[in-house]
Amino acid sequence: MLQQTIALIIIIFFVLRIIYQRQKEKISTQEFIFWFIFWIIAGLAIGFIKQIDNFVARLGFSGKGIDILIYLAVAILFYFVFRLRIKIEKMERNITKIIREIAINSDKLNKK
Amino acid sequence: MNNQNQKIFCIIPAFNEEANIARVLDDVKKIINNIIVVDDGSEDKTAEKAQKKGAIVLRHIINRGQGAALQTGNDYANKNNADIVVHFDADGQFLAEEINDLIKPITRKEADVVFGSRFLEKKSNIPFTKKRIIMPIAKTVNKLLAGANLTDPQSGFRAMNRKTFSSLEIEQDKMAHCSEIIFKTFNNKIPSKEVAITVIYNDFGQKFSGGIKIFKDLLLGKFID
Numbered sequence: 001m002l003q004q005t006i007a008l009i010i011i012i013f014f015v016l017r018i019i020y021q022r023q024k025e026k027i028s029t030q031e032f033i034f035w036f037i038f039w040i041i042a043g044l045a046i047g048f049i050k051q052i053d054n055f056v057a058r059l060g061f062s063g064k065g066i067d068i069l070i071y072l073a074v075a076i077l078f079y080f081v082f083r084l085r086i087k088i089e090k091m092e093r094n095i096t097k098i099i100r101e102i103a104i105n106s107d108k109l110n111k112k
Numbered sequence: 113m114n115n116q117n118q119k120i121f122c123i124i125p126a127f128n129e130e131a132n133i134a135r136v137l138d139d140v141k142k143i144i145n146n147i148i149v150v151d152d153g154s155e156d157k158t159a160e161k162a163q164k165k166g167a168i169v170l171r172h173i174i175n176r177g178q179g180a181a182l183q184t185g186n187d188y189a190n191k192n193n194a195d196i197v198v199h200f201d202a203d204g205q206f207l208a209e210e211i212n213d214l215i216k217p218i219t220r221k222e223a224d225v226v227f228g229s230r231f232l233e234k235k236s237n238i239p240f241t242k243k244r245i246i247m248p249i250a251k252t253v254n255k256l257l258a259g260a261n262l263t264d265p266q267s268g269f270r271a272m273n274r275k276t277f278s279s280l281e282i283e284q285d286k287m288a289h290c291s292e293i294i295f296k297t298f299n300n301k302i303p304s305k306e307v308a309i310t311v312i313y314n315d316f317g318q319k320f321s322g323g324i325k326i327f328k329d330l331l332l333g334k335f336i337d
Contacts, residue, residue, distance in 0.1 A: 093285065
């Protein structure tokens, strides 16, 4: 019960933080909605951890609900890292395009 | 063969090659007049030395990799109405006199892309692990991913006609461009040919870890539109 309370306090802190960041326009509406839903789902999962335990047991898993949540979190994190890697790669390619334009255009300038 | 009527550009990507670039340019100049050196963010005097030797020098203000430098050269050649481009290394591992062998199948209209191969009749002093382990793996990957049946899976010495270099975009900035060019050639059914070349190994070149990085870059490239 104590652990659940601490987890919920942390989640409330993050929810308040994203509301504050949205108000200061540090994050976009889209980002705000994503993180708001994320933390609400996390809060609900913590609040109904016993029900999740039962649900997981009914599915035939021997582990506890919290284990499943951790597995899911790791999978989601992997996905985010992968998305980030692709985004960085796209940025790298765009940087190359800029450098190429500069290289070719400065040769034109030399010729003038 | 009549090279006089063709506008041929030799593209040489160079990164910190001040020790070799002058000698390489002297050799290439005997064969081709239009030489583009893409100085890929060198911190030494590569660009100055190339300029002194009369090459057209395009400067990447920061290092972007060999694939990126080659595409810069291709773009420049395209804008300057080149008929054929030859990709050549700045470290002196290729023989300039063999450029004619690479161009020949294009001028004779036998192929649109010509790859130099270290594994045909000529002898190169290829390090053992490279020849027996790294190359066979790379060959298998090429065969599986593009059905490419080349004797040399990673050659950097190649020539392309205008139709090819103006449409085949090198998107892999780093060392994966070799495989990328092979994949795109075979997947788009571009007529290609291999000719024998000699490679002088001054150092080991691409290591096994480099091979893994190439594979990773190629895989990641699949997810980028």
